[in-house]
Amino acid sequence: MMEDKLSRVAQGIPPSGIRKFFDIVTEMKDAISLGVGEPDFDTPWHIREEGIYSLEKGKTYYTSNSGLIELREEVCNYLDRRFDLKYNYKEEILITVGGSEGIDVALRALLNPGDEVLVPEPSFVCYKPMTTLAGGVPVPVPLQAKNEFRLTAEEIEAHVTDKTKAIILAFPSNPTGAIMDKGNLEAIAEVIRKHDLVVISDEIYAELTYGVKHVSIASLPGMRERTIIISGFSKAYAMTGWRIGYAVGPKAVIDLMTKIHQFAIMSVPTTSQYAALEAARNGDKDIQEMCGAYNQRRRFMVDSFRKMGLDCFEPLGAFYVFPSIQKTRMTSEEFATKLLFEQKVAVVPGTAFGECGEGFIRCSYAYSIENLKIAVERMGAFVKKHTP
Amino acid sequence: MREQILKAIELNGKRTVEDLALMLGNPESEIAAEISEMEKERIICGYHTLINWDKTGVEKVTALIEVKVTPQRGQGFDKIAERIYNFKEVKAVYLMSGGFDLTVIIEGATMKEVALFVAQKLAPLESVLSTATHFVLKKYKDFGVVLDEPVKDERMAVTP
Incomplete structure (x- = not known):
């Protein structure tokens, strides 16, 4: 009965593109996620x-x-x-x-x-x-x-x-x-x-x-x-x-x-x-410390993606890298899904952030360097295998 | 750059020059040169491993000893500190402000061994006026690291 009582405006809003991914990643036990949009630090x-x-x-x-x-x-x-x-x-x-x-x-x-x-x-x-x-x-x-x-x-x-x-x-x-x-x-x-x-x-x-x-x-x-x-x-x-x-x-x-x-x-x-x-x-000092740590990871990620041969402009803010995956000739969603199943690394397809995000993936670097190293190693193997 | 290198390796001595170069945005050759320079200058004094011995079968006892001494003319506390820190049982010696002069940290296999060291080696030294020995019962945090199980990443795996 409730179905036909609902707001048409709210129903008309497309669901978040991230949701589907979230469900798959949560099921997968040893997946490494670069999909998180929040800091890895605890509150000071x-x-x-x-x-x-x-x-x-x-x-x-x-x-x-x-x-x-x-x-x-x-x-x-x-x-x-x-x-x-x-x-x-x-x-x-x-x-x-x-x-x-x-x-x-x-x-x-x-x-x-x-x-x-x-x-x-x-x-x-x-x-x-x-x-x-x-x-x-x-x-x-x-x-x-x-x-x-x-x-x-x-x-x-x-x-x-x-x-x-x-x-x-x-x-x-x-x-x-x-x-x-x-x-x-x-x-x-x-x-x-x-x-x-x-x-x-x-x-x-x-x-x-x-x-x-x-x-x-x-x-x-x-x-x-x-x-x-x-x-x-x-x-x-x-x-x-x-x-x-x-x-x-x-x-x-x-x-x-x-x-x-x-x-x-x-x-x-x-x-x-x-x-x-x-x-x-x-808290000014905490910000400075965390920002310093992110910066090291940022450099590490940009360099890693470029070594993989992915186009990646240097991001100067937040804690995301947004490399292009166009040379793999896959769509963002295909890339993210295959990467998850083949190498157990979760990234978010660029299309989750608007249609013009097609051809890109969002990788968060709010993780320890050790974690990032494993992730980019796996991604490197994946990109190599799928680049025509 | 020195400060950045030191900060990056302070809690992880295993970082490779390659990783440091990426993290700090300097060429590997510069980082390597800077590190070896700092080793020579004794800014970097070693690369140790932080071990939680409690989790192994190895018996170890740590004691913190407050030592009061008479400083020696012309040499202050340095000479007596040297007499003490040369014993291999002594892990650390600090000159203190306040109610006593030196903190001496000693490691031994048993409490008896530590007690004997204090009684036979430390207390009889000419400049030592008194000692007070405190045994460590449990180490919660050492060198800035909490010695417990690593914390799990409890964040949701994918968030916008």
């Missing part, structure tokens, strides 16, 4: 300990809808210290359940029925479904390998219509590892201002860049007033399971986002907020 102990202490102290009540005032203040200090971004902790920040909730409430606060949202792809999987659920229309903008998957002004121009309301900017990128440097951002900022678009800038990987410091588009002239920055603690401090993030932006939109958040979520788990407070206050 001083942060976990602060969470435990808050529980001991009985801090188990709701907090204000926007989040603990101390946490909001500390996050604003952190953004100023690390990225030279200035936000007022009293009215320009909302603490959210991970970056994901931030994206959801930002879209819901912005979109009217039929509003179009530009979604550069390949990208993290949630932007299109969230846009649809918020009543908007997602418009994929395919990025090019020849540009190292950076977004260009021409690509925006080619997809903008008079219905375009907003653009999602997610750099450093999951799945490609691409970044946008200041020059790249300046080039697109001009077009964004020209078409009067709002930017939802998902900067969850901002702390994980290699050799280049992350620049937020909000720090460019005339962009702060049209940008919502979404970020969080998951990647920088290895805190994925705590589900805590934040959104900062102009008061008007944060107010509306807070209203939605207030009805849908109430407030973020209090334990996570206290742990996050410690992270924002005393």
Whole structure:
């Protein structure tokens, strides 16, 4: 009976391309996975300990809808210290359940029925479904390998219509590892201002860049007033399971986002907020250490793929490598499936992140070097066997 | 580069020059040269193996001994430290601040052996004023490594 009572909008959303893979990999016992989208480090102990202490102290009540005032203040200090971004902790920040909730409430606060949202792809999987659920229309903008998957002004121009309301900017990128440097951002900022678009800038990987410091588009002239920055603690401090993030932006939109958040979520788990407070206050050193470890693995992976003969641009952010597998003449899904069954290595087909991910695979390097070595050895044998 | 090399091998002395070159982004020849230079300068003093002897059949007892000494004129603590660290039973000697002067770490096959060493070799030394011996009952963590079973990767195998 329930089948014909369901939401057509929700039913119309295609299932995540990753799900199928997940089921097969879980069944396979000795498979090595490069499919994980989260850090391999545990949350640093001083942060976990602060969470435990808050529980001991009985801090188990709701907090204000926007989040603990101390946490909001500390996050604003952190953004100023690390990225030279200035936000007022009293009215320009909302603490959210991970970056994901931030994206959801930002879209819901912005979109009217039929509003179009530009979604550069390949990208993290949630932007299109969230846009649809918020009543908007997602418009994929395919990025090019020849540009190292950076977004260009021409690509925006080619997809903008008079219905375009907003653009999602997610750099450093999951799945490609691409970044946008200041020059790249300046080039697109001009077009964004020209078409009067709002930017939802998902900067969850901002702390994980290699050799280049992350620049937020909000720090460019005339962009702060049209940008919502979404970020969080998951990647920088290895805190994925705590589900805590934040959104900062102009008061008007944060107010509306807070209203939605207030009805849908109430407030973020209090334990996570206290742990996050410690992270924002005393976690800079942890970030530096983890980032250093990722960088070593990144070099190792890029070099390994190039030795295999796979085209692989040098990713400067996040913890993914996105090599091309086109020379094997297989589709991404074929490649990933065969690799899993023949060599027991799990990677994610590029198509899981948008159609233009065809011909690529996403390999995470959030694993120990020892683990990565075994994986690339097996992949090397596989590529050799299947290259015509 | 030195600091980066040291950090990379501090917890894994088995890393090959080839791996280090990839991880750090420097040519193998430079890494190898830098390592051998650091070996000569005694910055790198050895490549040991961290063994949890409790899991083997080998009997081993470790003791930490607080030693108070009289420093010697012109030589401070160094001379007496040398007298002590030359015994092969002595695994480590540190000069301390606070209530005593030297920490001496001793390994022996049995408690008796350690006790005899203290009574016969260490305590009678002319400059040694007193000793207090503490036996180690269990090692939880050593050299930054928790000596327990390795932690399983409990992350879900594939996530977006």
